[in-house]
Amino acid sequence: MSKLNTSSSELDLDRPNIEDYLPSGSIQEPHGTLRLRDLLDISPTLTEAAGAIVDDSFTRCFKSNPPEPWNWNIYLFPLWCLGVVVRYGLLFPLRVLVLTIGWIIFLSCYFPVHFLLKGHDKLRKKLERGLVELICSFFVASWTGVVKYHGPRPSIRPKQIFVANHTSMIDFVVLEQMTAFAVIMQKHPGWVGLLQSTILESLGCIWFNRSESKDREIVARKLREHVHGADNNPLLVFPEGTCVNNHYTVMFKKGAFELGCTVCPIAIKYNKIFVDAFWNSRKQSFTTHLLQLMTSWAVVCDVWYLEPQNLKPGETPIEFAERVRDIISVRAGLKKVPWDGYLKYSRPSPKHRERKQQSFAESVLRRLEER
């Protein structure tokens, strides 16, 4: 893990009143005359710190929860061994075959279409969309994906943006199989990066870089341009900004909610009995994650396309983002936590600590005046 650095103050602008969620009254608010006891009694602050050491809601969001092992007795174990043989020996080679066929078909169609139809943009784009949807279907088939889509399929209209909760990069594939979205993604290294720069580029995808602070303005501008463009593919955004373990949602970044267009929420929930689809990027590379999926029985998930939402009069973008997060969390049965997903990569700003210090300092001074 790279060294954590204190986040810039920009991250705070994304956050609504976090004090509403944090345990309140941490440094006690005493009443009456100030005594020595009041200054020496640091037990509330200590309790809070110890509470965070013992358990905290942020770490819980990124904990992999593998399904319970069920092979623990004499007759289940051979069954499980048989299952392993079937999964690795039969299913996995079949899946690799399916995927290879899919890639061959895709590449042999994609490059001719891309280069030969250079002049006929509309037709080219339509074919490319179809081809991307095709290769994503092949990917989903390679994990024996059973995806149930609920709700009206996304339509290609201007001035709309799609938002979804994020569990793994396969969210993108699952959604892309149905509609060729343009996505905003972190640029990855390796073969994923190669795919990103070639094929996904043609869909109109936008890249960002988490570690660059100036990046946010550039990305915001690109988002705006894309959404207002008439002919672009519908844009899909994962406002959490990072992969979460499909039991919780972290705070949504407001970028997608201040573009002045309709927001269409999508909720995704994976069925954990078959495989834990959470991509714990701290623990596994994407390749390992994919291999794990390809050697499981199936990837079963539900996708709900929810009712499009607009900014209500008098609502700030942050409130709008929280409202949409609420809609998605309720639909997918996820718990909400008040943390910024980027705290995975940087420390919270000193402002929160200062706020606590300020409230204690003020109460001490106030009680001093009262004497």
Place this chain on the structure above:
Amino acid sequence: MGNSSSMLTQYDIEEVQEHCSNTFSQQEIVSLYQRFCQLDRNGCGFISAEEFMTVPEFAVNPLSQRLFRMVDGLNFKEFVLFLSAFSSRASLQQKVEFIFKVYDSDGNGKVTFNEMLDILRDLTGQFISEQQREKVLTQVLEEAGYTKDSLLVQADFMKILGNSGLKMEVEVPVD
């Protein structure tokens, strides 16, 4: 207790339980071990500063640095002992002893005016001037019968904090 294995044997659990004078139940110790392994991401047997600071709730606490200094480099057994003051089974004396240790940063068994001032500074930050802090502390000390040069020992802390409802409890989540 291997630091790479995530399994505790019954012997390990009993050893830890004895070490913390039975303030935690065996189930709680197992949960704490899971938590310890979760925080100790690089599996070196203790939790480093970076690993502690990845918990945002801990990082925003004004006393986090002090607490961290007390828990830095502790192995699991000592970690449980450290947290034992927060158990519901801990006595009032143990809790006051813990608070005393937080104040007594040089560990000589006596808390000086400056040590008390240090903690007050951590809690109030830049929102009270240094002069005012000194003034407030001196004032309340004198009212309680001490002076600026008094050295407080644990018995004094027990007297000051002892008969108020001191509540310092943390619940260990047990699956």
